[in-house]
Amino acid sequence: MPTWEAPSPRVAELIRQGAVLLLEQPAGLFDQVDAAVLDASPSRLVEDPAIAAAAVATNHANVLHWAQANIRKPGAYVPGNLSPQVLDLARDVVRRGLDDTSLNSYRVGQNVAWRLWMQLAFSLTTDPAELRELLDVTARSIFTFVDETVDGIRELIEREREELVGGTHAERLETVNLILEGAPITRTRASERLRYELAGEHTAAVVWTEDEGGGQSVLESAADALARAAGARRAFTVVASTRALWAWFAAPVPASFAPPPSIRIALGTTASGMEGFRRSHLDALATQRLMHRTPRDLRLASYQDVQLVALSAQDEENTAEFVSRTLGRLASAEPELRETLRVYIREEFSASRAARALFAHRNTVLNRLARARDLLPTPLEGHGLQVGLALEIVHWLGD
Known part of the structure; x- marks a missing residue:
């Protein structure tokens, strides 16, 4: 813990008042921080609605963490927020093959939050000395809080990457991303690296859960059940995030298939070859984005259900x-x-x-x-x- 000088009693009370006001009506701050952070984040992350939702939830958790700490002990040191919610998002960054430059979005969120906090500070007091101390104390508090949060996440990213390197997931993810990005890799080479034949037909699926209790084993079981319903022995899968799985198998899914409880599934079209592998996945992602805007009781949808709406929603x-x-x-x-x-x-x-x-x-x-x-x-x-x-x-x- 860094050395920390407590603010004067009067400024401590002003900080507490500001934190209370912030928590009474946080929506305006949340909206501005969310918009700035998502705009600054890699498109590979924000185009996935599950990860975008996790990023938004993390933004809110960080704001609430700092504000609540300053209601309890105004102006005191606030340690970085390394809650499970924040750490899961860091793991998703690694699983998508991104580096820690994606953490720059935290700085963007910090800058937006700081500007809005300064506006709030000017409404709390007109005394120049009080205002100077209030801004000095809270600037150090906010910047230290974000620095420690980012440093902690960066350490986790490095540990996760070390565990990932050399594993089958790393090679799968790299090859799948090459295909999805249209990179010049041959079908034969990609099939060898994936240990999955790309010459035939493919139906892609995004399998995910919005419940915190869902784990990879639950998602894998759901993907395999989906593949068996389509007549395949099992699905070819890639871990997309802590709560989502990308899957492919070689046949359409019957409309009668019912996903397991708490699991939602978005299906792409059925198409052939490496381009079909890619196209079907992009269709599944488009379906998932629309499903995120519907009630949770809609647990299975295909691109055929939403194609016209997906085109219109652009x-x-x-x-x-x-x-x-x-x-x-x-x-x-x-x-x-x-x-x-x-x-x-x-x-x-x-x-x-x-x-x-x-x-x-x-x-x-x-x-x-x-x-x-x-x-x-x-x-x-x-x-x-x-x-x-x-x-x-x-x-x-x-x-």
Whole structure:
């Protein structure tokens, strides 16, 4: 622990007040820190929604850790935050083949948090001497806290990398990344390094859990069950993060497959060769990103389910305008009306099939459809494609 001079009683009280105010309404600070950190992070990490969510959770944990410490003992030394949550994110950095330069995002978050803390400090006192001491004490506290957090994570990254080097995972990850990035590696060479034949068909999957108790063995078991359901002996897998696994196998998955409890699975298309291996994985990642915006009870989805929505979501501003214009008052109506009309259109405008899919009585479905039609700005007839797409967008992306 470094030598630490305590602040004056008056400044200690000001620091405590500031920390209390920060914790009362942290959303504004969180939003700005999250945006800056994700913007500064490697795209390979932030494009994975599970890791992006872990990074956001780590940002919040660091802010809360420092603020809570300064409520208990204002101006006192705050040791680095090396909680399991923070260390899991560091392990994910190693597993993606990145180095410790990715920790620069912590400095970006520190700078944003410091600017907002200075604004808060100026609202606490107008006395120049108090303000000078307050800023001096908290600057040292914040910078020391971040320095120790980053140093601790860097040490862990080095230990993890030493354990990883020479293992099968390191070679698998390196080769898979070469394929995904379109590097000039031959199919024969890549197959030899992966010990997985790339000449045939491939269906990719992202298998992940959002529960803290989930481990790699649970993910591996789910991936193998998925592969067996598709008629393969087992899946070819790569550890993507502490809570996610990338998998490939040689056949489509039957729609009847039910993932184990707490496991979510995003499936790509089925395609051939090394380019098919890559394309299917990218499709699975796109599906996973959309699943992260849906309730957890949606545990299995394929790219075929979301392809149109994934393409539409690339321009969310125009997509939102399209939904509003197409659905009119239905866009803000009861969710069950939108869901009934969505399923009705998916079932080729059959009320009987929609009723079976929704586990509802046919008359109930007809009543909801009549109410939904009344809320549309134009008749459903002749506009079924546009209305169906708008409803799919709302279903997957939310209101």
